[in-house]
Amino acid sequence: MKDLLEIKRIYHYYGSAKALEEVNLKIDEKSLDAVIGPNGAGKSTLLRVISGLEEPYRGKIEFQNERIDGLKAYTIAQKGISHCPERRRLFYDMNVEDNIKMGAYLLKDKVRYKKMKNFIYELFPRLKERRKQRAGTLSGGEQQMLAIARAIISNPKLLLLDEPSLGLAPKIKESIFVAIKKIKEEGTTTLLVEQDATLAMDVAENIHILEEGKIEMSGTKEELMKEPRVKEAYLGI
Amino acid sequence: MEVKMISKKSIKNKVSGTQNYLTTWIKSFSGSLTIFCLIILSFLPFFSQDRAYVSYFIPQFTFFFIYAIFAASWDIATGLAGQANFGQSIFFGLAGYIGGALIIEMGVPSWIAIIIAVIGATFIGFLVGIPALKIKGPYLMLVTLVLSFIILRVLATSHSGPPLYGYEGISGLPKLNPNPIIEYFILFISLIVCFIIMMSISKSKLGTILRSIRDDEIGSEASGINTMKYKLIAFMLCALFSGLAGIYFGLHYQTVNPAGNLSMTISFLAIIMAALGGIGTIRGSLVGAFFYVFLEFVLVEIGLDMDVVHIVFSIILLLVIRFASRGLLAPLLDRLRDLWDVLLGR
Amino acid sequence: MFASDLLEMLYVGSADGAITALVAIGFSLVYGVGGVTNLAHGAYFMLAGYMLLWILTWGPIFSELIWLSVVIVLVIIAFIGALSYLVLIKPLQNSHINMILITFAFAFFLELIVKEISGTQPEPIDQYKLSDIIVVIGGVSMEVRVLLQIIIGLITVAIFGLFINKSKLGKSIRAVSQDKEAATLMGINSDRILLYTFIIASFLAGFAAYLAIPGANLMGPSMGWNYLTNSMAVVILGGLGSLTGSVVAAFILNYAMSFTLVFIPKGEIWTAIVPMVVIVVMLLVRPRGIFGKKELK
Ligand SMILES: Nc1ncnc2c1ncn2[C@@H]1O[C@H](COP(=O)(O)OP(=O)(O)O)[C@@H](O)[C@H]1O
Numbered sequence: 001m002k003d004l005l006e007i008k009r010i011y012h013y014y015g016s017a018k019a020l021e022e023v024n025l026k027i028d029e030k031s032l033d034a035v036i037g038p039n040g041a042g043k044s045t046l047l048r049v050i051s052g053l054e055e056p057y058r059g060k061i062e063f064q065n066e067r068i069d070g071l072k073a074y075t076i077a078q079k080g081i082s083h084c085p086e087r088r089r090l091f092y093d094m095n096v097e098d099n100i101k102m103g104a105y106l107l108k109d110k111v112r113y114k115k116m117k118n119f120i121y122e123l124f125p126r127l128k129e130r131r132k133q134r135a136g137t138l139s140g141g142e143q144q145m146l147a148i149a150r151a152i153i154s155n156p157k158l159l160l161l162d163e164p165s166l167g168l169a170p171k172i173k174e175s176i177f178v179a180i181k182k183i184k185e186e187g188t189t190t191l192l193v194e195q196d197a198t199l200a201m202d203v204a205e206n207i208h209i210l211e212e213g214k215i216e217m218s219g220t221k222e223e224l225m226k227e228p229r230v231k232e233a234y235l236g237i
Numbered sequence: 238m239e240v241k242m243i244s245k246k247s248i249k250n251k252v253s254g255t256q257n258y259l260t261t262w263i264k265s266f267s268g269s270l271t272i273f274c275l276i277i278l279s280f281l282p283f284f285s286q287d288r289a290y291v292s293y294f295i296p297q298f299t300f301f302f303i304y305a306i307f308a309a310s311w312d313i314a315t316g317l318a319g320q321a322n323f324g325q326s327i328f329f330g331l332a333g334y335i336g337g338a339l340i341i342e343m344g345v346p347s348w349i350a351i352i353i354a355v356i357g358a359t360f361i362g363f364l365v366g367i368p369a370l371k372i373k374g375p376y377l378m379l380v381t382l383v384l385s386f387i388i389l390r391v392l393a394t395s396h397s398g399p400p401l402y403g404y405e406g407i408s409g410l411p412k413l414n415p416n417p418i419i420e421y422f423i424l425f426i427s428l429i430v431c432f433i434i435m436m437s438i439s440k441s442k443l444g445t446i447l448r449s450i451r452d453d454e455i456g457s458e459a460s461g462i463n464t465m466k467y468k469l470i471a472f473m474l475c476a477l478f479s480g481l482a483g484i485y486f487g488l489h490y491q492t493v494n495p496a497g498n499l500s501m502t503i504s505f506l507a508i509i510m511a512a513l514g515g516i517g518t519i520r521g522s523l524v525g526a527f528f529y530v531f532l533e534f535v536l537v538e539i540g541l542d543m544d545v546v547h548i549v550f551s552i553i554l555l556l557v558i559r560f561a562s563r564g565l566l567a568p569l570l571d572r573l574r575d576l577w578d579v580l581l582g583r
Numbered sequence: 584m585f586a587s588d589l590l591e592m593l594y595v596g597s598a599d600g601a602i603t604a605l606v607a608i609g610f611s612l613v614y615g616v617g618g619v620t621n622l623a624h625g626a627y628f629m630l631a632g633y634m635l636l637w638i639l640t641w642g643p644i645f646s647e648l649i650w651l652s653v654v655i656v657l658v659i660i661a662f663i664g665a666l667s668y669l670v671l672i673k674p675l676q677n678s679h680i681n682m683i684l685i686t687f688a689f690a691f692f693l694e695l696i697v698k699e700i701s702g703t704q705p706e707p708i709d710q711y712k713l714s715d716i717i718v719v720i721g722g723v724s725m726e727v728r729v730l731l732q733i734i735i736g737l738i739t740v741a742i743f744g745l746f747i748n749k750s751k752l753g754k755s756i757r758a759v760s761q762d763k764e765a766a767t768l769m770g771i772n773s774d775r776i777l778l779y780t781f782i783i784a785s786f787l788a789g790f791a792a793y794l795a796i797p798g799a800n801l802m803g804p805s806m807g808w809n810y811l812t813n814s815m816a817v818v819i820l821g822g823l824g825s826l827t828g829s830v831v832a833a834f835i836l837n838y839a840m841s842f843t844l845v846f847i848p849k850g851e852i853w854t855a856i857v858p859m860v861v862i863v864v865m866l867l868v869r870p871r872g873i874f875g876k877k878e879l880k
């Protein structure tokens with residue numbers, strides 16, 4: 001299979017504090033990968049470096065065999081990488097529909113926009129009901145749905161999801177993950193970052209464990225389940 | 238609480254420490270340069286008995302001394318503590334008014350008037366700054382900017398004579414000293430004292446705290462610094478020294494009025510001089526003020542109108558902030574220092 | 584007597600309120616979108632006013648074709664707004680203090696240039712007057728041009744409101760002001776959006792000058808600072824990020840000022856203090872303003 005994204009020996013620092021150290025990662029086209037790890041491991045930083053919100057200190061990022069590190073975030077978005085950031089970051093003063101419209105800022109094709117909007121409203125019927133409501137007044141689960149909807153409306157080639165389950169009740173978490181699976185099945189390559197390892201391992205094909213800025217282990221669920229350390233630290237078994 | 242026990246021995250250590258510090262300082266580049274300048278400035282008034290020299294050239298240095306104190310005082314609030322202050326003219330001008338009114342209305346001796354004016358300016362700084370204890374954000378910047386216009390407008394549109402003196406302001410003030418050379422030395426010594434105080438503040442723990450507030454206010458707050466309190470302190474120090482400069486300025490011109498002592502141009506002067514020397518350095522103000530006074534002198538000598546001179550300086554200020562935020566003269570001094578090291582064979 | 588005083592107060596306050604609203608909207612927009620406290624914003628107003636005066640002396644074409652000279656002035660002022668962002672502010676975006684200082688230096692520079700060309704005396708411009716007619720209503724004589732100024736000012740604000748709430752560019756501007764990083768992730772170039780807001784803001788300030796000044800006086804090159812301070816007071820009173828807030832605050836502020844002028848002895852002096860009182864009281868009592876969503880940072 002072809003690599004959509006290849007990250008080579010990425011380092012990143014905040015001031016003098018190291019956040020990422022020699023991270024290597026390959027994402028295949030049409031796959032669903034997950035990065036798991038404890039709080040402060042550098043998961044969000046990894047996504048921010050990919051989407052251009054942070055410029056990596058050293059290393060190379062290739063997307064469709066083209067270097068994208070050092071590019072501005074909005075240019076990277078134009079290339080088809082969509083980043084659904086941590087804590088949702090909606091436009092809270094706008095209504096649901098306008099948030100989705102902003103997500104489609106780059107989509108010039110009206111027909112495609114209609115089609116994607118239908119897909120989104122099928123995926124999250126709740127959003128359709130609330131489309132005139134201000135984003136700030138939605139519940140946590142609805143806000144997360146909207147954040148995902150806003151990220152996928154542009155029909156990205158690569159979707160980066162940062163902790164979509166954060167702060168949600170277990171049942172809502174599950175429904176979000178059902179949606180993530182569906183998005184993947186529609187053919188969107190997805191890189192998911194999660195603290196909830198059980199949920200992530202259930203949906204992801206490849207799992208990468210990030211600890212203190214380093215990728216410690218990579219593999220499928222079955223491979224990682226053989227490691228006693230992983231079972232103990234992440235699955236609590 | 239840490240209780241410091243001062244024994245004779247520690248004092249002795251301190252004294253020899255200071256001596257050591259002084260000797261190394263004198264040998265250093267900035268030390269030698271400072272001593273050199275001090276010596277030149279001490280003998281400068283005696284180089285010529287020529288009338289034009291004494292009564293026209295020497296007073297340029299008088300301006301230099303006043304402006305240097307003034308610019309450095311702005312740098313304490315803005316450069317050190319990061320509180321953009323656009324109302325520098327408030328303290329400068331009102332100190333002049335307070336001192337002037339005391340002298341004219343109550344016949345108070347000049348030196349007492351100076352002291353009261355400085356205290357008054359500091360108190361105004363306190364009054365303006367005190368709400369800052371409660372309000373975060375750009376409060377000081379906003380209020381200093383707005384207040385300076387308001388004070389200017391209220392004074393300029395008031396009736397002449399006490400209490401506000403109107404558009405004409407106060408005139409007939411006595412000179413600091415009728416002899417320009419003695420005036421020169423009074424201001425020269427004031428300059429030295431003020432800069433020793435301001436530089437020690439900048440180097441002290443207080444200076445470090447102010448810089449940390451400037452660089453990261455939220456972080457400093459998180460590490461337990463009462464940022465509001467320190468901002469207020471910086472602001473009052475700024476008011477104190479600019480008040481001193483302001484009353485000296487008023488006494489030098491023997492008059493205080495809205496246009497000359499309270500206008501936007503006054504605040505602009507402080508900013509351009511500090512920026513020329515390098516914002517946040519305090520001592521840069523010395524170089525900036527020197528550069529300003531003598532470039533102005535030259536531009537006026539070649540026949541430029543004062544307004545045109547100010548246009549030239551506003552362009553210089555734009556260029557300095559845009560392209561050389563370290564100041565024009567810090568890089569120049571670096572070159573000189575390299576030269577110095579070469580000369581000493583280091 | 585009292586009734587006509589009250590009417591006078593409303594007349595003066597509304598006339599200034601409409602102008603202040605136009606100027607303050609732009610100031611607030613630039614602050615909200617880019618975090619830029621643009622101290623040169625009042626200078627755009629001042630400069631546009633003086634350019635209207637200057638352009639008359641360029642030749643008979645301009646004093647004949649009034650609309651052409653107004654359009655030229657507005658284009659130039661919008662261009663100056665764009666340049667002040669591109670040349671001065673954008674390169675300093677990571678140093679807040681230098682950014683503020685350079686806008687101050689620029690405002691001062693524009694003021695000095697105007698002072699050099701036109702001096703400090705108040706100057707009337709009559710050529711562009713919207714109307715010469717004077718009507719007397721309730722014992723107060725009102726100029727029709729001032730009434731038009733109020734109406735056109737409010738219509739402009741309404742058009743601006745439609746633009747910012749309904750158009751795609753308007754929505755992108757709001758997106759950047761609400762969350763710049765998130766907007767970037769949508770593919771929005773926030774630098775370009777900020778450039779547009781500078782253009783819009785300077786244009787609105789220039790347009791306000793066109794409405795306000797012909798028929799009245801150019802009050803000298805330092806008059807820009809008054810509009811700047813009033814804009815600041817409006818933003819603090821009305822709150823950031825609220826268009827309605829800015830408009831309501833502009834009127835409240837100017838009614839307070841015209842009230843002082845009409846009803847308080849020596850009011851001409853004390854009106855100057857009103858914006859200051861508003862700023863201090865609001866910051867102490869309710870720092871986010873009447874309608875505001877976030878506090879000033
Ligand atoms: N903006 C920032 N400034 C300074 N340090 C940061 C910043 N963002 C994250 N960090 C630090 O970088 C490390 C990695 O953070 P992050 O990528 O957010 O981890 P995770 O998403 O895995 O919880 C942490 O130690 C965190 O404190």
Ligand SMILES: [Mg+2]
Nearest residue numbers: 043044045086
């Ligand atoms: Mg995270």
